[in-house]
Amino acid sequence: MTGLGRLLSIGPTDNTSRERTPRQPLQLIPEGARESFVPYSRVQPALLSAEADMTRLAADLPRAAGEAIEVSGQLTDEFGRPLRGVLLEIWNANTFGRYTHKEDASGLPLDPNFLGLGRVLTDQDGKYRFLTIRPGAYLARPDIGRWRPKHIHMSVRGGSSRLVTQMYFANDPHNDGDPMRILMGDAFKHNVAGEYDAGQPDLAAGYRFDIVVGGRNATFFENDL
Amino acid sequence: MNSITPNKRPATNEDTCGPYFPDPFCDADRMDLVEVHPGLVATARGTPIVIEGRLIDIDGNLGNGAVLEFWQPNDRGIYRTPAHADHPDIDPWFDGYARCRSKDGKFSLRTIKPGALADRAPNVTLTIFSDGISRLVTQIFLEGEAANASDPLLTSLPEPLRSRLIAKSTGANDRGEQVFSIDVVMAGNNETPFFDDLES
Numbered sequence A: 001m002t003g004l005g006r007l008l009s010i011g012p013t014d015n016t017s018r019e020r021t022p023r024q025p026l027q028l029i030p031e032g033a034r035e036s037f038v039p040y041s042r043v044q045p046a047l048l049s050a051e052a053d054m055t056r057l058a059a060d061l062p063r064a065a066g067e068a069i070e071v072s073g074q075l076t077d078e079f080g081r082p083l084r085g086v087l088l089e090i091w092n093a094n095t096f097g098r099y100t101h102k103e104d105a106s107g108l109p110l111d112p113n114f115l116g117l118g119r120v121l122t123d124q125d126g127k128y129r130f131l132t133i134r135p136g137a138y139l140a141r142p143d144i145g146r147w148r149p150k151h152i153h154m155s156v157r158g159g160s161s162r163l164v165t166q167m168y169f170a171n172d173p174h175n176d177g178d179p180m181r182i183l184m185g186d187a188f189k190h191n192v193a194g195e196y197d198a199g200q201p202d203l204a205a206g207y208r209f210d211i212v213v214g215g216r217n218a219t220f221f222e223n224d225l
Numbered sequence B: 001m002n003s004i005t006p007n008k009r010p011a012t013n014e015d016t017c018g019p020y021f022p023d024p025f026c027d028a029d030r031m032d033l034v035e036v037h038p039g040l041v042a043t044a045r046g047t048p049i050v051i052e053g054r055l056i057d058i059d060g061n062l063g064n065g066a067v068l069e070f071w072q073p074n075d076r077g078i079y080r081t082p083a084h085a086d087h088p089d090i091d092p093w094f095d096g097y098a099r100c101r102s103k104d105g106k107f108s109l110r111t112i113k114p115g116a117l118a119d120r121a122p123n124v125t126l127t128i129f130s131d132g133i134s135r136l137v138t139q140i141f142l143e144g145e146a147a148n149a150s151d152p153l154l155t156s157l158p159e160p161l162r163s164r165l166i167a168k169s170t171g172a173n174d175r176g177e178q179v180f181s182i183d184v185v186m187a188g189n190n191e192t193p194f195f196d197d198l199e200s
Helices: A013-022 A180-193 B161-164
Strands: A066-077 A085-090 A117-121 A127-134 A138-141 A146-147 A151-156 A163-169 A191-196 A205-208 A210-214 B048-054 B066-071 B097-102 B106-112 B123-130 B131-140 B166-172 B178-187
Touching: A013 B131, A066 B131, A085 A127, A085 B131, A117 A127, A151 A210, A163 A180, A163 A191, A163 A210, B048 B123, B048 B131, B066 B106, B097 B106, B097 B161, B131 B161, B131 B178
Parallel strands: A066 A205, A066 A210, B048 B178, B131 B166
Antiparallel strands: A066 A127, A085 A117, A085 A151, A138 A146, A151 A163, A191 A205, B048 B106, B066 B097, B066 B123, B123 B131, B166 B178
């Protein structure tokens, strides 16, 4: 039979979390309905290699403002098996903390050389690599002076529905007060990238971010890639 | 959340997609699963219906800027998964997967009335990503289906909650397709039941 599952927590100082977080515990799914909750959609995008370099709009155009960084890592399931041919969709703010999204009304400066969108597929070993501009932090709650720490959004899509996550930077002074970080507790460390020397003079740093796809998200990643 | 064994890697945390999920990552055409392509006469098999909905927050406002994914079986109740690749009842023109980013919190899905197998009632799985939450999952049922009374998911809920998952019939559109309507209340009064697909 069924019962109650997790009670989701509300992120402190996060207005949208207050507005949108269910107050009732989640319901458990009875066995007979379990399979129906796992979407599947074949991903066959035709990517351009330039989409993995977010630091410029095209190869013959100038590099965006700020520090160019490399981000790389491996996608695996919880047993360490590589996830191949998985689509990563990446978006982050520019060096000033501004997104190119039309609904970002922050008033922070735009950078004409930065779009902030990238896509890359994992290779046969589940590995990926892309370049972007180190995002700026931005004042999420001007009324109480709360900043969002620097972060890079990633949506991971294999056969299944999306795993949406964020990569954070170690030692960002705004990490500790961030509502998302607070909700993760000690597990926050799994979303913090490890810094390395990218070995190229035009790259300020490299960040290793391994993504482990767990739970129901893993179901179809194991099957058909 | 997940139990950790020595040989098991801890899963990367899900996180909010924030308010600025890029529209170019969504395919605007993916909210009509009936027409295969605007330039082709091919259409999915079965009875076209429309499901309209609104996301509502705790203050009664529309939940703007959400990414929505829909997942359902075809008219004969078969999900388009690798496990069913050779199933005789697959519809080659229907894969049952739709998505959009809703700027205003409303959505309209044109699809095939889902079939249902075994003891399930026709349903559409809805996944919501938005600012303020990581991910919410539920299922939408259709008013007037006899199987609603015995569906294992619906009947697992306390009786007063069941109707919150049933989209109401609001008549037919210009094409003669039955239109259903549902409010998905993310928090507060008349909150929609959501499901725990990590711990179930």
